Amino acid sequence: MTRKLKRLIDRSRQVFIVAHVDPDGDTIGSALGLARSLRKMGKDCTLACADSVPDALLFLPGVEEFGIPRLTDEDLIIAVDVSHPNRLGQAYRHLPSLDTPMVNIDHHFTNSMFGTINLVRIEATATAEIIFDLLQEWEVLLDSVLATHLLTGIVTDTQSFSTPSTTPRILEVSSQLMKAGASLTEIHENYYKKREVETLHLWGRILAEMQLDDQLVWSVSTLDMQSRSHAAPDDGDGIVNLLATARQAKAAIMFTENEDGKIGISIRSRPGVDISPIAIHFGGGGHPQAAGTELLGDLCEVIPKVLIKAKDVLNAHDPK
């Protein structure tokens, strides 16, 4: 598999690297690390993402290269951390149907195997781990920038080494990346410690609204709560992980009202409880312990609908 990939890369000159919509640290860090490595191997690279990169990741060297370019002379496409063509976004959904060969490098177990070559390793902690292994195989020398890209992917996808996907091996890989010059402190300071006071005020309101419903905790970020906190809808991102720390909760759901009429839905669960079916049922996706989707509608319609489905999934998992 990786040999076939190496042959494809050897034959290519210009590589189009695509990250997934609603980009996170793993897709951005992995794409940047891959581009930097391919350039060391003499290739030209274009970095694409249908959505803009979140502020928390703008510290990454090279991140300003991301845009929504059209595919032109590129002779190879690599999708990074993308589980399904839908996750390429409207701008790039068509890519898998083109004649240009497409490599699919990912670790999501929901991956739909849409590539010409599918390097999908579901046991990998992050896509950045797969990239790390490729670089070892290709004998690409790590530098501090490359190491920072990959460590960002690992740290963000494991929520700072706290998810059950954190393996002894990923700790070793991360140790090697630190030795190669990646600064864990820089990643934490930039990614986790630049919250606006308004964001934390919004979090306060969300926590105060938090409800416990049997094995489920959930809360909401309404447009009104956002405006009273002088915050934006995506300022509530991340709070779902805090809701999920409630002792009684097998799962946590966060509903976020957006100005475009869509309700963002983020779901988290305890190890061993697979909540991805809830997200998939409503057209989304993700991991067993972290998934999400968005629905058109208003809160009083969307919330009960999702809670009912969520209870079904939790009860199927643990019948009373």
Next chain:
Amino acid sequence: MTRKLKRLIDRSRQVFIVAHVDPDGDTIGSALGLARSLRKMGKDCTLACADSVPDALLFLPGVEEFGIPRLTDEDLIIAVDVSHPNRLGQAYRHLPSLDTPMVNIDHHFTNSMFGTINLVRIEATATAEIIFDLLQEWEVLLDSVLATHLLTGIVTDTQSFSTPSTTPRILEVSSQLMKAGASLTEIHENYYKKREVETLHLWGRILAEMQLDDQLVWSVSTLDMQSRSHAAPDDGDGIVNLLATARQAKAAIMFTENEDGKIGISIRSRPGVDISPIAIHFGGGGHPQAAGTELLGDLCEVIPKVLIKAKDVLNAHDPK
């Protein structure tokens, strides 16, 4: 140093192991790991802590052994993660003045070197790392329980590998502990993910009250807020780390009103900003980025006093 320690241990039969007051994961995990190791070496051990072990650590095997026993036939005392005799608590403050030899194993840079032997390594990430190194030297075989004790010390003292004290080496040590059977998931599920809904409601109130004052963020947990959330004073523990994630904050301070008339004060800071002088000024202690103390008085008297001192310390650090 460690040879001298080994000779002392070889000559001893009964070891009295003391953790510090207001015990955290590192003092409890290190003390438990040390006791288990010394027992493997044929010694009897007594585990002592002047305060009771917090609920979040009660999952640790053997933790029920902690109590406030009197020193009787023990021929060696080992203080674990204790920076100063005051931190032994009233019950044990006198121990360093006894004839019984006292070993002081710690990593706090404020350590007052009160032992007969002082194994104080300020470059160590956690006291658990020092214990780990001793076990390697003593050729004590790791088992899953011992590994869990030590990994708990590391995970809690680094706030899940997020503090600047997280070194490449501690990631490797943690990887080895996981390979020896420690479950990172179990530690996270028990330590971080058993919050009461009431605790999270209190956190919501605390975040909503959060104030930004130049380079300082601070908030408060009053008895009234605690009672309206059906929560206890120590349910606010940990929230100071969240306050410290505010972008503008060089430091974060949390004031907690207690029923005994004392105000608990927790301080956190950015890497490079040493706030331990604030805590030390008011009779407390800690690390450059995490320190604390408690003061008698009421909030409207204590808060301005501490904020003024805090601003002095921040300004001395970064004069305008």
